[in-house]
Amino acid sequence: MISCSKPQFLKPADPLWLEDRLDIDPNHATAFVYNPYISLTLQQQRKQLPIFNNRNHILYLLENYQTLVLVGDTGCGKSTQVPQYLLEAGWAGEAKAIAVTEPRRVAATTLAARVAEEVGCALGDAVGYCIRFDDCFHEGRTKIKFMTEGILVREMMADPLLRKYSVVILDEVHERTLFADIVMGLMKKILRKRKSLKLIVSSATLDAKFLKNFFNNPVKNEGKDTAVIMSVEGRKYPVDIYYLKEPCPDYVRAVVDTAIAINKYEPPGDVLAFLPSQEDVDRAVLMMKEQFEVQSKDVLKLWVLPMYGSLPNSEQLKVFRSTPRGLRKVVVATNIAETSITISGIKYVVDSGFVKVRWFNPATHLDSLVVVAVAKAAAEQRAGRAGRTHSGKVYRLYTKDEFEKMEASSPPEMQRSDLSMAVVQLKALGIDNVLRFNFPSPPPVQNLLCALELLYALDVLDKNGNLTKPCGTTVAEFPVSPLYTKILLMAGEFGCSEEILSILAMLQIQEVFVRPLRGSDAMKARMAKQKFAVAEGDLLTLLNVYCAYVKNRMSRDWCNKYFLHYKGLKRAYRMREQILKLAQNFNIPIVSCSNSVTILRCLTSGLFPNAAYLHYSGVYKTIRGDQELHIHPSSVLYSQEQPKWLLYCETLHTNQSFMRDVTVIQPEWLEELAPHFYQKVTEKDF
Incomplete structure (x- = not known):
């Protein structure tokens, strides 16, 4: 057993040092074999990948079917090679490009860099990428464009039929992210409208028959299948x-x-x-x-x-x-x-x-x-x-x-997430009846109803379920949570948009403070954090950190002195610039104020669904749902006197449910700023 104490190993001469504590799976037993793979040229490496022998089969099936479900084991080369095969076969001609979606930003950027190296071009030329708050491609010249699934959904808003793409590759679909299911549902509609568009659904582990049946449309193709499955061996x-x-x-x-x-x-x-x-x-x-x-x-x-x-x-x-x-x-x-x-x-x-x-x-x-x-x-x-x-x-x-x-x-x-962002995106794409949208795996109806209720409370949807103007249409364009976009829209009216921009940018990075586990540095880090802490809570503390970071010329040495993540703050600065440009495009007034109460009231105007009060039992409870919550130990309010009313940005569940990024508010603000969501009652009203 591997325990918290120092493990007892066999002698170093014994190569199987773990086998006194581990059961080896006999189905996977093997001997070490030297592999000279890394010394080969790029072209030799490409030819050694398992998918290379299937190149012509992939191109043939794509010519004869509209949808190809490609099941490729880990290591077969599907993510890097298939886009290149399509480029070499001429699928990116006539002002058309090949779109490749990935579930994660780092996958999109690293795969784009690798494919650009293999193609022999600079990143951003023939091969590029586009992710949230960052892109590297040239419109009209980029032929293979890697992107996250959310970016493709946003491109559908401007071009519902994706006319500038000849092939769309949905990679790593087995992760079944929220936007992956939305993209698949939308692609099913687009494929019926655009017969010339081809789709490749790629993954290492997925239910291929389920996806084939989902995209197959023999009725529209004179009884012939429009989708086909192909498997490629992977791990060498x-x-x-x-x-x-x-x-x-x-x-x-x-x-x-x-x-x-x-x-x-x-x-x-x-x-x-x-x-x-x-x-x-x-x-x-x-x-x-x-x-x-x-x-x-x-x-x-x-x-x-x-x-x-x-x-x-x-x-x-x-x-x-x-x-x-x-x-x-x-x-x-x-x-x-x-x-x-x-x-x-x-x-x-x-x-x-x-x-x-x-x-x-x-x-x-x-x-x-x-x-x-x-x-x-x-x-x-x-x-x-x-x-x-x-x-x-x-x-x-x-x-x-x-x-x-x-x-x-x-x-x-799709079946375990808050669907408010998904509903906004679908509404912006013209899907009026979200409940009848053809999802690959339909979400629980209760989740959809909760999302519709929240969006109505945020004034994103009207009583008929349509996007409001300008709030609803603006929320659909912003790549952040509807709650945060609502705060930014209200910031112009409250006159504190400069401060709200900084807070929203800081919320996009998960960790600001360096936390050494032990020793004198741990004590110094706690003392440094207290220099930025304020009684109003974490969000104004983050604002203090950002303002001090900019005031000190974004110095790495200054960050090290006060135990702050320099790289994270640098990223927050870049993201703030991106959000600022979006805010200016939507004519949000960029003004500043020095009144903390105004900033807190503005935050309440968007975060009001995430309100909690101090119960007489000593724990916090949500106003709606009566769920028991606790302040997270990383909060500046954790070791202080417990305030009676709080707003939180997210919850984290381990052995207990914790509130993260909390802010102190007054209960009357909820009545004033969200009367449609909260109503003051007395016990006799029950």
């Missing part, structure tokens, strides 16, 4: 999979111990470790660095890198750099590294067995982040990271029995 190199004999009490500590042990007893090769949240990743990175300092000098030095969605793009790209001689790279990542992106040199994978997902409860109106066990499909995806370029080993920090009990796949995000 075998992988050994190990399980724990007994469950571990602390998966973060277990990941750290396993990575340290791999470095001590296993041959050279980089490590990829999976943890559920950013907080877990940061904690593991810090623990690994501290623990390695006391290790023997006879082992390779560790180059430990974090990897998660809110990390600045420049920091994310570090994990793709080649490992210098004498070092072993250890990438500690969330599920962002499960699919699409390939980190060269990974030979060992450590799987904690957990993932953080967003889960919406329509009864309590809470959209919570919940840590749950991964599905079998996700576990296989993680294991596949070790077999991309050579044989490898996977250490699963759970038992074989627990693996057998896991769900086959995760439920689609």
Whole structure:
């Protein structure tokens, strides 16, 4: 068992150091085989990919069918090669381009860079990308355009039939993100209108027959199928999979111990470790660095890198750099590294067995982040990271029995999310009856009704369910939550848009304060945080941090002095500039004020659905749903006297439900600014 105490290993001479504590899966047993793959030229690498032998089959099927469901195992090369095959076959001619969607921003940017390198062009020329708040492409010249699924939905608003694209590739559809399901539902409509448009639905693990039946339309094609399935073999190199004999009490500590042990007893090769949240990743990175300092000098030095969605793009790209001689790279990542992106040199994978997902409860109106066990499909995806370029080993920090009990796949995000943003997008695209929209996996009706109710309360929809003007149409154009867009629209009326812009930009980065785990630095970090803290709560504290950052000329040294994430603040500055341009396009007055009450009232005008009061039992409860909540330990209000009324930006559920990014308000503001949502009553009214 891997425990919090120092693990007892076998002698270094024994290469199977974990097998006294791990059960090896006999179906995956193999010997290490040297692979010279990385020394080959790009063209030689392309020809060695499993998908290369299927190039002509893919092009033939696309000529004869409108939709191709491409099931390609991890490592087959589908994400990088299929767009190039289409480009080489002339599908991007006549002022047309090839659109490739990815579920994550880092996947879109890294794949675009890789494909541009293989094509032999500068990034942004023939191959480019477009993600939220960042793009690198040339209209008319870019022939392969990588983008997130949300960006494609926004392009549909301007061009409902996607006339500038000849082929659309939906990659990694098995993740079933919210926008992936929206795109599939919309593409089904577009394909019926545009017979010349081709669609490729690509993934490593998906229900191919289900998707074929969803897109197939033989009635419109004289009885002939319009969709077809093709499978491509993937992983070239075998992988050994190990399980724990007994469950571990602390998966973060277990990941750290396993990575340290791999470095001590296993041959050279980089490590990829999976943890559920950013907080877990940061904690593991810090623990690994501290623990390695006391290790023997006879082992390779560790180059430990974090990897998660809110990390600045420049920091994310570090994990793709080649490992210098004498070092072993250890990438500690969330599920962002499960699919699409390939980190060269990974030979060992450590799987904690957990993932953080967003889960919406329509009864309590809470959209919570919940840590749950991964599905079998996700576990296989993680294991596949070790077999991309050579044989490898996977250490699963759970038992074989627990693996057998896991769900086959995760439920689609459409069925477990707040649908307010999805409803706005569909309404903007002309889908009047959202309840009858043809989703691949229909969401619960109660979730849709909750979204419609919230949007009506925000004045985004009128009583007939249509987008209001200008509020509704503006919310549809902004790439942030409807609650935040409503705040920004009201900021012009309150006269505090400068401050609201800064707060919204700061909310787009998950972590602002550096939090050392122990020692004198931990105390210094807490004292530095108190210099920015205000009694009004976290949002005005974030505003203080941003203003001080700009006032001190965005200095890295200043950030280090006050234990602030320099890269995160730098990203917030760039995002603020992007949101500012959007605000100016919609004629929102850009004005400033110095009155904190005005800013708090403005925040209340948009965040009013997320209100909680201090119950006489000593815990907070939501006004609607009566859900018990607690202030998150990272809040500046955590160790202070509990205010009676709060607004929160999101909730996080672990052993309890926590409110994050909280702000103190007055209850009369809710009556004044949201009378349609809240009504003051006395007990006798019940």
